[in-house]
Amino acid sequence: MKQTKVMIVDDHPTVTEDVRSILETYDELNIVACLTNGEDALKHLEASLPDVVLLDLNMPGMGGLTATELILKRAPSTRVLILSMHDSPEYIATALNHGASGYILKDVPTDEIKIAIDAASKDEQYLCTGSQAALGKQGASPQSALTGRE
DSSP states (O other), X not given: OOOEEEEEXXXXXXXXXXXXXXXXXXXXXXXXXXXXXXXXXXXXXXXXXXXXEEEOSOOSSSOHHHHHHHHHHHOTTXXXXXXXXXXXXXXXXXXXXXXOSEEEETTSOHHHHHHHHHXXXXXXXXXXXXXXXXXXXXXXXXXXXXXXXX
């Protein structure tokens, strides 16, 4: 059985460790790195070659949107899932426009993170229920994303 290599990038150690602990219970997942910012993710990208990166949006230094673009430029086969507390349609649409394969809210049931990783590793888009509801509530689409200036 091929393992899916996962990199977790979040500046909150509690979140990182909780997600890592959950994902390590799945034999088909291999956590290759837990990092605290976008710069470190890029530095470790080539060495760890993750299939999926779970990436927070708001981190010190390089944030999740810029990191998403650079990760996809350097490792086009890697999929990025945004793991965030922000449920506004603008954040979700912006993340998708920057190339994210999905958007997961940090308050989802733990098994939903695994479902999202499975979908992303099959090159499918995944939006958790809360992010789907946020987009539907506002009638938002990826075209309604925030610009860099906004």
